[in-house]
Amino acid sequence: MGNKIIEVNGLKKYFPIRSGVMQRVTAHVKAVDNVSFSIEEGHTLGLVGESGCGKTTVGRTLLRLIPATEGSVIYNGQDLFKLKKEALRKIRPEIQIVFQDPYSSLSPRMPVGEIIGEAVREHNLVPKSEYRKYVMDIMDKCGLMKYHIDRYPHEFSGGQRQRICIARALALKPKFVVADEPVSALDVSIQAQIINLLEDLQEENGLTYLFISHDLSVVEHISDDVGVMYLGSLVEFGETNELFSNPMHPYTNALFSAIPVPDPTVKMHRVILQGDIPSPANPPSGCKFHTRCPKAMEICSQVAPNYREYGNGHFCACHLYEQ
């Protein structure tokens, strides 16, 4: 077992719903509900799940970009949630994020060099004399041209913009990067380039990734471990090969059966889920998945299953295996 660079314990994020004349808090959207996992240094954890299951919120609360409701995140022995603002700011360069949308996450009135280099200067990561060269080197590494340094974001294509986002995160010499659906806004040919870039950079710099995606093929390709989320909670977690060859949770099964196979002769056995994803403001009782589960039993609607290990670091929360 390697060194755990990040440990998430019982992370919760509830968004209040206000209503009525006085705008009192009447309910909560449980976007993230009791999520725990850890990532080893140099590894990649893939986080998958449907839209709206709380993947992105996990990534953002983890880095304290939005305040968590409960839980702790231990980064290299420090609890990020207990750090003072100033101390957190000092540590920010080490924990970076690449956002999902490369169009809106770049300030439109800043030249690329400034977007990438601003925080480098702010945190004094390189001496002043080497600053411009440093920014250019990073751009070069991320597949951007050096003469792009004085251009503005609107002059770039989507793929180039995502490279700028990656270069921006990487310029800060991070140790841990949350990649929040970094390729979902790009078309497939560009996706492959960006994934390869992320992998190369990881190898070179020994980065640790939390890779958030709904694209299972991409996750299988890039991740060492995979966590499957449903309605704000982890339902299954395990080493990638183990999980993909032996999925336990019915939800994971359903997800995996939806992966397209590039062979028209293969007959697919799709597990089609009934109904829509329930509202996280009012999640079902017991196991949150029981309303759509093809193998639901009586107990499922009454008691929430335990999230526990079934050997080989394979975690699952399902009554099918609890006896």
Add this chain to the structure above:
Amino acid sequence: MKQFLIRRLLLAILILFGAAFVIYSIIRLMPADYIDVATASIKELTPEMKDNLRKLYGLDTGIIEGFFKWFSKAITGDLGESFIYKKAVATVIGDNIWYSFFLNLPSTILSTLIAVPMGIIAAVKQYSKTDYVLTAIAVIGISMPTFFFASLLQRFLCMELGIFPFSGMVDARADYQGFMKFLDLVYHFTLPILMFTILSIGGTMRFVRTNMLEVLNADYIRTARAKGLSEHKVIYTHAFRNTLIPLITSLAGVLPSLFSGAMITEQIFSIQGVGFVSLKAIQSGDVPLMMGFSIFSAALMLIGFLLADIAYAMADPRVRLS
């Protein structure tokens, strides 16, 4: 850029021509003309004498003919002679313009300096008590009628407390010269400037607040926070810089209006600015002065639009004028 300017200039001339015609028609359609107003108290005047006077003042023509008479002179730079002042229109405007400027410039600068930080604070602390208080002040500023607010100020600050002079530009009983005269002017202008400032804070503040709110929720602000920048940097270099464009644009548009005068304020405080003079012109049917003033305002407005466009192109790297 050059092409853009030429095109805009040609367009401006066309607009001015149209505006001048419409304004002239409206002025001439007014029920009582200068002769009626000026001779109202002279009972012995026969209609023939009135017609002679009209001929003398050039008011005997139809609207179209009169307009082209005025226009053919105006295009050479001669705006005619004011009926009431018996001086060239350009001179009348030129004499009074600085009073308006002296009233407008300080209050525009002051209100911007106060309103921008207020707007930023209100946006950063959205829905807090601070926000509500600042917004309430802004709404009062926006909705308070000038004449009412001016009367209130005069009632309390001038009559009750005697801090400021009631109206006028200089102390009529003291014949100040040189620097003392300037100080006296400043003293008399303080209250109108103060009132103008308070009344115009609201609009700018709401404008800044709305724009800031929009920007503060943008994704790239989250990026800036994720970079580990200080909150001060996030708000001022990232968020505020992006709200500067609409702000600069609106301020550039305001620039020419510094010269255009404020009819109500100047009237209440007896400040002989462009607004004061033009109101007088309207009341007495002084056609050349009204035309001169209207064309002057319209030209300023067009310059304002042009300045706004140029400012916009300079502040936003994505806009290129062509």
